[in-house]
Amino acid sequence: MQLHFIDYLILALYFGFVLGIGWFLKKKIATSSDFLTSNKSIPLWITSLAFIAANLGAQELVGMCASGAKYGIMTAHFYWVGAIPAMIFVGVFMMPFYYGSRARSVPEYLKLRFDEKTRGFNAISFSAMTIFSSGISMYALGLLFQLVLGWSFTASIVLSAAIVLVYTLLGGLTSAMYNEVLQFFLIVLGFAPLAILSIYKAGGWDGMTARLSPQMTHSWRYLSEASANPMGVEIFGLVAGLGFVLSFGYWCTDYLVVQRAMAADSMASARLTPIMAAFPKMFIPFIVIIPGIAAMALTNMDVGYSLPPKGNAYDYNQAVTTLMAQFYPTGLLGVGLTALMASFMSGMAGNVTAFNTVWTYDIYQSYIRRGAADSHYLWVGRLTTIFGIALSIGTAYLTRLYNNLMDLLQLVFGVVNAPLFATFVLGMFWKRATGHGAFSGLVAGTSAALLTHGLTVAEDKGGWLAELHHFPSTMAQNFWIAIFAWSACFLVTVVVSLMTRPRPAEQLRGLVYGLTGIPKHPGVRWLMRPAPLSVIAGVICIALNVVFW
């Protein structure tokens, strides 16, 4: 693939605009709160699009297209079973506690609800995870640009990291979120032509259905047993592992996305952020997964396109770029690559802004230096941005060992987010849950996740303690790791909580269901309230599941 002047011009224009947005917003930054949390001032349409754009990074575009080619339309379960119900849940039930408690971060909510050690555990594990995720994004970017354009791996990641660093340093979270919205528009508009052209060339949905095994074009029909579908999962593993634990664990407790909603300018906007975001989110599979399926169908046709081979299978991670090389001429190719760059940057900036807030407020201010002037924390926040990006570059080199990026990321979420969701469910909806219970549960859940990975094997991964069980795919292994982690955390939290003294009810007001008034939003039109919008989103999501049954 060779770029021409106009392609570089589009890329340069994009760089100019994102840096310009950062430059323009730098005058809004006067305090650490402006820099790290946007001082709860961002309008709803920005928070909603930033909510999904922060998640629309490398793993989403490259990984989902790869998974589409590898597993077929079942990959859409990450959206229609996973993300959408979880986004509705966090908006309707959890945001009143996050936003209403006035906590600045998810770990800080844990401190208010439970205790300092629970906050510390979450802050440290979350910080490690964000750096890891950011490193994966960078790795994907560097590898892709090396393969496709022959650019140097190091030069690609340093260039993208430098741009993210500058606009985040200038305008903090506000700049990151505003840029995420521009990046979201660019990703959708830059990839939509690829979806249309590849699907059309493969003969539309009917043409793809005719050229692929039926397991690739049905999302539910072959889930009765693990051996009947390419993902190697059965219905319980999918619904409980992905649909419940992993997705709710990510969308409801991961500060990377929750931070966007917490930056909203009112409680109503904070609750509506994930719900409004659910509408565009449920249609993202049409531009990231369906092209992967089309790539597989085109490979089976004699049209001059084939997925690159890798060993005895295909190099699925190259699906998106090889499609671009075949369907995008000079000009649109520049847009496509810029959209890819935008997705990597939005993912990276999302991780970095979440990391610098948690590090500055939940680790540095809590354990290293309390009571300093706000200007000091603003300075630490900026320094942490540089530090976080440098660490991400380091981890980018570590992720070269893995094939499918989504599999790896699911494992990380299994270890960190899955048990955490049990902690939040009990913390928000059961006033008897105690700090000792939550902390013990988190340690038990994380240990259970690691133990399951160490005792089971899938595609030669895991089994570093013993090989007690073989899963048909790493995807299935990750779902079950999440189920065990969540269950262990839930059970241990309940048992230890019942054995320890609960906090008085008056200390839990605003933090626990039953002791907190549910916001009514009288000034908001009926149709724009969380409950009716959630019902509409839920109905559309169910309809999509039925259509692709």
Place this chain on the structure above:
Amino acid sequence: MWDLRIPSGVFFIIVGVLLCIAGAVPVGMPAPLTETNVNLYTGMSFVVFGGVLLWLAKRKR
């Protein structure tokens, strides 16, 4: 807060115009698997999208 629709609208209009030019006067490499003038059509949709963003921003003012 500052209206993001203005710079976003300007960005998509500029990129759209560049794509329309690339569609009208083909430069560089064509796409091997399609004969459709995708640059022109995508460019036109970018211009329309950018225009809608600017119109929405102007209407709010």
